[in-house]
Amino acid sequence: GTVHPRGGERALEEMRRCVQELGIRGFKFHSWLQAFCASSKSIFPLVEQAAELNVPMLFHDGTPPYSSTLQVAYLARCFPRATIILGHSGLRDSWKEALHAARKYPNLILQFCGTPQIGMEKITREIGWKRCIFGSDFPLMGMRSPAQMVRQIEELDVSAEGKEAILSGNLKRLLASAEDRG
Numbered sequence: 001g002t003v004h005p006r007g008g009e010r011a012l013e014e015m016r017r018c019v020q021e022l023g024i025r026g027f028k029f030h031s032w033l034q035a036f037c038a039s040s041k042s043i044f045p046l047v048e049q050a051a052e053l054n055v056p057m058l059f060h061d062g063t064p065p066y067s068s069t070l071q072v073a074y075l076a077r078c079f080p081r082a083t084i085i086l087g088h089s090g091l092r093d094s095w096k097e098a099l100h101a102a103r104k105y106p107n108l109i110l111q112f113c114g115t116p117q118i119g120m121e122k123i124t125r126e127i128g129w130k131r132c133i134f135g136s137d138f139p140l141m142g143m144r145s146p147a148q149m150v151r152q153i154e155e156l157d158v159s160a161e162g163k164e165a166i167l168s169g170n171l172k173r174l175l176a177s178a179e180d181r182g
Contacts, residue, residue: 062091
């Protein structure tokens with residue numbers, strides 16, 4: 001699901017309703033499409049509430065000026081109980097920043113979607129595969145098909161267990177945790 005980050009109390013109410021009544025288990029935010037800065041204090045109440053509700057928040061990242069990788073990582077720093085997902089792990093230009101932030105903030109999950117192969121290799125080698133998830137961004141990734149993106153994961157120098165976890169298991173675990181919020 002999603003709510004508008006500048007929606008104030010109405011956005012908070014809608015987030016609660018989505019989780020408690022509709023069973024939504026995570027939220028996506030796209031800073032430049034929703035016209036807000038990822039590190040703006042306007043998003044703070046939503047991040048705090050998502051942590052309380054135990055639902056992950058996925059943020060588009062890698063496209064400045066409003067959704068740079070480090071702006072999103074700042075939320076992980078400010079809210080260590082929240083699960084923050086970098087929706088592109090920095091894309092081509094900022095994957096090193098994503099890796100740097102993931103080293104510092106254990107609540108930061110890196111989604112491989114538009115991340116270069118060399119970046120995915122280094123990320124899995126340095127932080128491990130348990131905090132990495134697959135994303136296709138289909139159909140927005142243009143000519144790159146989801147099958148091509150899956151092949152990138154299959155080519156990683158990680159165990160079969162790690163590849164399965166990146167492709168589906170890690171996200172299932174995150175969403176199951178959200179479902180078990182009780």
